[in-house]
Amino acid sequence: MEEILYFLQQVINGLTIGSTYALIAIGYTMVYGIIGMINFAHGEIYMIGTYVTFIVISALGMLGIANPFFLMGAALLVAVLVSCAYGFAVERVAYRPVRGSKRLIALISAIGMSIFLQNYMRLAQGSRDMAISSLIPGGWEFGIESFAVNLSYMQVIIFGVTLGCMLLLSTFISRSRLGRACRACSQDAGMARLLGINTDMIISMTFVIGAALAAVAGLLLGMYYGVVNPYIGFLAGLKAFTAAVLGGIGSIPGAMLGGLLLGVAEALTGGYLSTEYKDVVAFGLLILILLFRPSGILGKPEVEKI
Amino acid sequence: MTEHVEDVGILASCAGEVLAPQDAMLALENLTTHYGPVQALNDVSLAVGKGEIVTLIGANGAGKTTLLMSICGDPRPTSGRVWFEGEEITGTPTARVMRGGLSVVPEGRRIFTGMTVEENLAMGGYYQTREENERSIEHVLDLFPRLRERFNQRGGTMSGGEQQMLAIGRALMSRPRLLLLDEPSLGLAPIVIGQIFDIVEQLREQGTTIFLVEQNAHRALSIADRGYVLEHGHVVLADSGKALLANDDVRRAYLGG
Numbered sequence A: 001m002e003e004i005l006y007f008l009q010q011v012i013n014g015l016t017i018g019s020t021y022a023l024i025a026i027g028y029t030m031v032y033g034i035i036g037m038i039n040f041a042h043g044e045i046y047m048i049g050t051y052v053t054f055i056v057i058s059a060l061g062m063l064g065i066a067n068p069f070f071l072m073g074a075a076l077l078v079a080v081l082v083s084c085a086y087g088f089a090v091e092r093v094a095y096r097p098v099r100g101s102k103r104l105i106a107l108i109s110a111i112g113m114s115i116f117l118q119n120y121m122r123l124a125q126g127s128r129d130m131a132i133s134s135l136i137p138g139g140w141e142f143g144i145e146s147f148a149v150n151l152s153y154m155q156v157i158i159f160g161v162t163l164g165c166m167l168l169l170s171t172f173i174s175r176s177r178l179g180r181a182c183r184a185c186s187q188d189a190g191m192a193r194l195l196g197i198n199t200d201m202i203i204s205m206t207f208v209i210g211a212a213l214a215a216v217a218g219l220l221l222g223m224y225y226g227v228v229n230p231y232i233g234f235l236a237g238l239k240a241f242t243a244a245v246l247g248g249i250g251s252i253p254g255a256m257l258g259g260l261l262l263g264v265a266e267a268l269t270g271g272y273l274s275t276e277y278k279d280v281v282a283f284g285l286l287i288l289i290l291l292f293r294p295s296g297i298l299g300k301p302e303v304e305k306i
Numbered sequence B: 001m002t003e004h005v006e007d008v009g010i011l012a013s014c015a016g017e018v019l020a021p022q023d024a025m026l027a028l029e030n031l032t033t034h035y036g037p038v039q040a041l042n043d044v045s046l047a048v049g050k051g052e053i054v055t056l057i058g059a060n061g062a063g064k065t066t067l068l069m070s071i072c073g074d075p076r077p078t079s080g081r082v083w084f085e086g087e088e089i090t091g092t093p094t095a096r097v098m099r100g101g102l103s104v105v106p107e108g109r110r111i112f113t114g115m116t117v118e119e120n121l122a123m124g125g126y127y128q129t130r131e132e133n134e135r136s137i138e139h140v141l142d143l144f145p146r147l148r149e150r151f152n153q154r155g156g157t158m159s160g161g162e163q164q165m166l167a168i169g170r171a172l173m174s175r176p177r178l179l180l181l182d183e184p185s186l187g188l189a190p191i192v193i194g195q196i197f198d199i200v201e202q203l204r205e206q207g208t209t210i211f212l213v214e215q216n217a218h219r220a221l222s223i224a225d226r227g228y229v230l231e232h233g234h235v236v237l238a239d240s241g242k243a244l245l246a247n248d249d250v251r252r253a254y255l256g257g
């Protein structure tokens, strides 16, 4: 019994982290779906989202506002807006000018953008950890005498918000006019252009949607862990990228699935082996997928992009 | 008797009157297009009058697709000018050109295979209001009853003929005044080819001007008012459809004897 509960605890923890990986992974997968390139500055957008969350919560806290849901809502709004602006700017500055040139050039441009954002944040906020206290502490406990499973309120919020975002995104992509254009562009952007569609706008929108979801992840994970520094974007970005590849890059359901799977895999490794192996799992997995099934779980076999 | 285009002036139409680029529905003036260092079009001039069906024939690799796509600005011509309804559109971004009253059915159809017939059609009238969009879809479905049966099916699951109908239907969604067609009969069964050509004639009767690129030269010239022959990226012959069908050189090279 104890064994099962312990396992359950790891799965809950894994799904929590995995949800946020999934949110970030969607940004990678959508951008890849449309322009066929990895947005290497995406992890930095997540980092910025976390910073904005912390700044808003601290600032409003100093003004004496204490309602955690109001704080969270306000932080969410500002973080999403600011990150969207950064996402938009990243595309304009690092991708659009080099579109049509060699992939390596775009890659270097994006990595440059990533380094710039990281260091810009370091200058603006300092390179040391910034912390906030837990806004929504506590949770439920259930189990038997010798072992209790913890499900914190924050974890439930993470599941809930992630689920909400996924549903919103799925509906948008499958039902709305813009979502349809998005799908059309990711299949054949040239054809969309031949139908008069402003594909530049669709590409911008893709970066912005990805940034918004990364900001949501930044808020959730930031509130869960309570600390941020300018370097968190690198690791989170790599993890989410792994999740996107695992699920099948280009596929939105794939990114969701990949994120959850990776989160659980990490948590189980941490729970049964050692937390030091957690990151090794992600990158080991990445290498294995790239070797044996580069198209991922839900991706189409021939991932061929111009 | 056919004449080389150089002799009659670049924009001669078969009736004898010379169309100025501003007066034609579509006019190309000395158009040259490159892919990197490779020249695919060499100083092409031609015109399509309002209400005409004009056919462009040429061997594989002659540059037919390049010519058609250069009109849309994709690829961008290296030099020369493109006129549409009296306005110069050279260098205008593709998406803007395509919103201005012309549509293309590209080579290989390029329908959105993962999307339903309805969604594909809706993409063709992307900037319309919802009511306009629904009316256009209804119009297309009347033209292609087959698409009505397949309305909720994914484009990729349909036969080649149905996909071609979808590609044409999608192009018609924006109610174009000029329709560009790139080898619509390619890879289709003879019966389906007949249907496609019937539709093209029907469209012209309804007032749409047609510029048709074909390797199926016989059918294409039969329905054409006028035709051009493209060789190695250059227009070598221009005449009425009938005259081209009777031309010995054309018969030998494109009609199999």
Ligand SMILES: Nc1ncnc2c1ncn2[C@@H]1O[C@H](COP(=O)(O)OP(=O)(O)O)[C@@H](O)[C@H]1O
Residues within 6 Å of the ligand: B035, B038, B039, B040, B058, B059, B060, B061, B062, B063, B064, B065, B066, B067
């Ligand atoms: N995207 C491209 N890049 C480089 N060369 C091309 C490209 N498309 C066509 N070409 C070349 O341009 C020439 C004309 O091709 P195309 O316009 O497709 O001819 P057609 O449609 O008459 O068969 C050919 O020699 C072809 O190899």
Ligand SMILES: [Mg+2]
Residues within 6 Å of the ligand: B064, B065, B066, B107
């Ligand atoms: Mg061709």
